[in-house]
Amino acid sequence: MNKASDLSLINKFKNGDTSVFEEILLTYQDKIYNLCHRMLGSSHDAEDATQDVFLKAYQNLNKFKPDSSLYTWLFRIAVNTCIDYKRKPFLESLFKTSKEGDVFVVDRPADSPNPDRLYESKQINDAIQLALSRLSAKLRVVIVLKEIEGLSYDEIAEVLDVSMGTVKSRIFRAREEMKEPLEKFREQK
Amino acid sequence: MRCLKRKLISPYIDGELNEDKRSLLEAHLNGCRECARELEELQKIHMLLAGAEPFEAPHGFSTRVLANIRSKGKRRSADFVHIFKILTEGFAVLLLIVAGVILGSFLSRNLVSEKGSIVASFSLEVFAPAPQDSVGGVYLAMTEAEHEK
Numbered sequence: 001m002n003k004a005s006d007l008s009l010i011n012k013f014k015n016g017d018t019s020v021f022e023e024i025l026l027t028y029q030d031k032i033y034n035l036c037h038r039m040l041g042s043s044h045d046a047e048d049a050t051q052d053v054f055l056k057a058y059q060n061l062n063k064f065k066p067d068s069s070l071y072t073w074l075f076r077i078a079v080n081t082c083i084d085y086k087r088k089p090f091l092e093s094l095f096k097t098s099k100e101g102d103v104f105v106v107d108r109p110a111d112s113p114n115p116d117r118l119y120e121s122k123q124i125n126d127a128i129q130l131a132l133s134r135l136s137a138k139l140r141v142v143i144v145l146k147e148i149e150g151l152s153y154d155e156i157a158e159v160l161d162v163s164m165g166t167v168k169s170r171i172f173r174a175r176e177e178m179k180e181p182l183e184k185f186r187e188q189k
Numbered sequence: 190m191r192c193l194k195r196k197l198i199s200p201y202i203d204g205e206l207n208e209d210k211r212s213l214l215e216a217h218l219n220g221c222r223e224c225a226r227e228l229e230e231l232q233k234i235h236m237l238l239a240g241a242e243p244f245e246a247p248h249g250f251s252t253r254v255l256a257n258i259r260s261k262g263k264r265r266s267a268d269f270v271h272i273f274k275i276l277t278e279g280f281a282v283l284l285l286i287v288a289g290v291i292l293g294s295f296l297s298r299n300l301v302s303e304k305g306s307i308v309a310s311f312s313l314e315v316f317a318p319a320p321q322d323s324v325g326g327v328y329l330a331m332t333e334a335e336h337e338k
Contacts, residue, residue, distance in 0.1 A: 021255075021258070022251065022255060025251050025254055025255070026251055029246040029250055029251055029254075030243065030244075030245050030246050032246075033244060033245065033246040033247075033250070034243045034244045034245070037244040038244075043244070043247070046244065047246075047247060047250065050246065050250070050254075051253065051254055051257060054254045054258075055254070055257060055258060055261065058258050121242045124237065124240070124241060124242070125241060125242060127237075128237065128238060128241050143238070146203065147235065147238035147239060148238060148241065148243070152203075152205070153200070153203065153205050168199070168200055168205070169196075171199055171200075171203070172196055172199040172200075175199055175231050175234055175235075178234055179230055179231075179234065182233075182234055182237060183230075186233070186237075
């Protein structure tokens with residue numbers, strides 16, 4: 001995530017060279033996909049949402065203002081897309097069994113052929129997804145941005161357009177609420 | 190009552206406390222068992238989350254996104270052509286209506302007499318005179334008699 005090279009790509013894009021978008025896409029696709037997966041809980045929804053994020057980014061990149069960084073801008077689009085995505089399936093949810101939303105498809109990590117390692121990784125991911133799914137969207141997004149994406153409080157405040165104090169208190173509350181389900185997981189191990 | 194310094198533990202783990210607050214909390218942790226336990230629990234959560242395997246975009250994802258962008262672009266230009274066609278057709282229909290109204294008002298001005306009654310532009314006189322004793326002849330005689338009144 002290099003701000004100078006991002007700005008250079010954006011300037012090229014604004015000057016009509018839309019082919020540079022591929023470079024932006026390849027740089028950020030995994031981060032955005034990971035965020036969407038943690039927010040939505042399934043690989044299918046994550047792929048759809050990530051597609052939407054990059055489509056919106058492509059359509060709005062000409063309006064990008066260099067006072068924020070490209071990745072915080074992309075994260076902001078991703079967060080809003082995931083929140084909208086969560087609102088959408090209201091009608092669909094009427095036709096789902098109540099627990100269906102808690103079933104998460106965990107993608108097979110690419111570089112870990114060891115089955116024990118895979119199993120452990122899957123278990124951890126399932127436990128994390130379950131704990132995340134119990135949080136409200138507001139709390140889930142701050143904890144994902146902090147713990148999974150590694151953003152600072154400052155950057156999270158910028159992405160969500162809230163104060164630092166709000167970020168701090170939401171992270172505290174999210175951790176408090178995650179204690180119980182993750183504690184249960186550790187006890188079961 | 191729970192320790193008020195407990196809320197500092199989360200930003201402490203994230204390295205978001207300034208030097209003064211960090212030193213203050215570290216000194217406090219030596220004497221407060223509740224906060225020490227909270228720190229231990231939150232650190233475990235932090236380690237678990239930080240160690241989670243990141244999800245990677247599926248194979249061929251970027252190709253699909255770029256194809257989607259291109260098809261949306263084509264669709265957008267196709268939409269523009271479609272909208273242009275609809276507007277042109279609408280304009281043509283509007284033009285026909287306006288022309289019809291103008292023509293209608295022009296013709297009605299020439300066809301309607303000052304009294305407002307319609308002049309029989311397709312007068313029966315244009316046809317060959319009907320024989321006096323035929324139905325048509327009787328009808329014409331009646332019509333003329335009406336007009337003379």
